[in-house]
Amino acid sequence: VSMEEAMPAVFAQLDTVRAQLEAHYADMQDLEFTVQQGKLYMLQTRSGKRTAAAALRMAVEMAEEGLISRNEALLRLDPVALDQLLHPTLDPDASRTVLTQGLPASPGAASGEIVLSADRAEELAAGGKQVILVRLETSPEDIHGMHAAAGILTARGGMTSHAAVVARGMGRACVSGAGDLRFDETSGKVYIRDHELSEGDIITIDGGTGEVFSGSVKTVQPEMSGAFATVMAWADDTRRMAVRTNAETPADARTAVDFGAEGIGLCRTEHMFFDVDRIIAMREMIMAADSVGRESALAKLLPMQRRDFEELFTIMAGLPVTIRLLDPPLHEFLPHSADELAEVAAAAGITAETARQRSLKLSESNPMLGHRGCRLAVTYPEICRMQARAIFEAASNVTKGGAEAPVPEVMIPLAATAKELEICKAVIDQEAVAVAGETGISIDYLVGTMVELPRAAVCADGLAEQAEFFSFGTNDLTQTALGISRDDAGAFMHAYTDAEIYPVDPFVSIDVDGVGALVKMGAERGRSVRSDIKLGICGEHGGDPASISFFETVGLDYVSCSPYRVPAARLATAQATIRAQAETAD
Structure with missing residues (x-):
């Protein structure tokens, strides 16, 4: 039985107090109360916690009801929290095992098989698999693999490293600077602290917190609302x-x-x-x-x-x-291995030694x-x-x-x-x-x-x-x-x-x-x-x-x-x- 059915008079009084408090504080309230012998006692009130989507909707509704101005509505919103509305996030109720933590380089959450090269990422993604590209650090040569991957994890690099900047542009989840990460591309082994993984094992990354998890962790897909478009229109009229x-x-x-x-x-x-x-x-x-x-x-x-x-x-x-x-x-456009450099020499119509000397000169x-x-x-x-x-x-x-x-x-x-x-x-x-x-x-x-x-x-x-x-x-x-x-x-x-x-x-x-x-x-x-x-x-x-x-x-x-x-x-x-x-x- 609901409170409204069991104690209609007290419920009506509580609803009146709620409306008065929300009007006074111009915000949604988290109320604590008790009822003793049919009498309502208010214990505490504070601004209620809310998700990014709820905050957006409440700000718009309060402005449209005249409780706050449009400017106040805009100021109440956290721009960073808008990322929750644009990227998948981890299900807060999902169990998880943290392997390590790096830098939150690009928001979003993603799970997939570990791959250690851009070519492999592209190959597996073309076959319909979700992959996480794991690199020491990325370079422009890795762009095709970054496009193919669901997420990117690097051992080195900061918040404006190549991996971070490119991943944000693509809307890919990325964790950079995970210093506990080591791997051997030849054997396919990946070491994170005292955990040994292999290429093909599944991990999950959270680009919003920088955490790396073992296995697949359930995600929540983003949802857009009409309130989002309303806030963006108000912002454009103001800025x-x-x-x-x-x-x-x-x-x-x-x-x-x-x-x-x-x-x-x-x-x-x-x-x-x-x-x-x-x-x-x-x-x-x-x-x-x-x-x-x-x-x-x-x-x-x-x-x-x-x-x-x-x-x-x-x-x-x-x-x-x-x-x-x-x-x-210019040396960033040249390959690193002798075999690849020999291919460049052949295409350019020069000897492999000439290509090697040119590469050395550019370093x-x-x-x-x-x-x-x-x-x-x-x-x-x-x-x-x-x-x-x-x-x-x-x-x-x-x-x-x-x-x-x-x-x-x-x-x-x-x-x-x-x-x-x-x-x-x-x-x-x-x-x-x-x-x-x-x-x-x-x-x-x-x-x-x-x-x-x-x-x-x-x-x-x-x-x-x-x-x-x-x-x-x-x-x-x-x-x-x-x-x-x-x-x-x-x-x-x-x-x-x-x-x-x-x-x-x-x-x-x-x-x-x-x-x-x-x-x-x-x-x-x-x-x-x-x-x-x-x-x-x-x-x-x-x-x-x-x-x-x-x-x-x-x-x-x-x-x-x-x-x-x-x-x-x-x-x-x-x-x-x-x-x-x-x-x-x-």
Whole structure:
């Protein structure tokens, strides 16, 4: 028998008190009470706990009932908790055995067979199996396996490592920096603390907590509601900053648009060259002894690159698309084994020894600070020329086809000086003029740079004489400013946060006093020379709510983040706007 049936008068009184308390506190209440001799006694009230989905629904309903304002409804929601609505999560009632814990690099939960190579992941996934790709760390060569896997687990790497960034973009669960993980790819054995596993055994990872479990753990699939769309609409009506996405594949771009992205803030062109039909030509270009040989190989890549940009421009019709020119050092595109290098030599028409010598010459002690970014364009302008031509030809073709004209933003990476920008911009502008002459279509475009070196921020006024936009690459800016490798920070960063040297991992939430000061300096000095310079951020901090609040105070025009973080960024930018307006009013 229910209380309403057994004690209707007391139940009615309780319901009245509940309504009064919820109206007073403007929130759902968790009530404690007792009934003695037919009399109701209220013992305690507090705001009730709720799931992300329930919090969303309650906030919308209370705003629509007039209990709270729309702004209050938006401020009550946790942007990070929105991930629960977009990714599978572990069933809270499911039993589980924890093997180890790494870093929560990309949200979501996934179970599958252990595989130790990208090729094996692709092979098994094609056969319908769920797999977890286990690697020491990932590289661009592993992209196809990461696409195929249900989740990714790495022994090394931090929150902005390759595995973490790519997994977030794909919406894949990922645990990185699991220091207790060891494996032997030859024997297929995997060792986690005192547990011995083998390739083919099933494990489960939780990218939201960083935990790794033995066997398969039941998951709960995400559910979307009408309240989600309502909150996103309110956020869009409120926020000042635009929200773009980091994407270079059509699938990621479409996902981002579905989530409300307003353009692409970072297209990493290097990921486009690892497909089987492209890597051969890319390696031919790398092995070429002179510019003639490089241009011959680049001519094979041009139509492929043009098709890439045509797809992105079509999906992002009328929206800005920021394309970063080739950034990583060339040796990252070369294979590691002697047999594979011999295949490259044969394809390039050179001897295996010549290929080996070329590979050795390209190797670097510190690739992150080596021959990469705009340094490649200065040394090999033909690479910059090919990419610029592909961008402008693609934009012209899309426009000619009747679609809304794209807005290409050509981004020169790793620039530290205005002279580097001047040299690269001259090549880009020259190709824009040439393509316009050939097609009869003039494309509006911008040329800018990624601010990812301290010198670029300090000398931003000089860079702004050439750059029409700055995109702060806070992943690299953090590691160059703090002198901490983002790929190795996972091994010790927990000790630093525990000791409160940094209150939170600076690769997760921006170091306001250090890296933040460089961002603010770069923005102010850039605007001092070019008042209309467009300012954005494309590092992973672009999806972090605390960092977004800081970017609002700096006055950036947009944030850009992984596709699956776009909804959270839309909410976080709205919250940042509300708080900034409240501070101004005070």
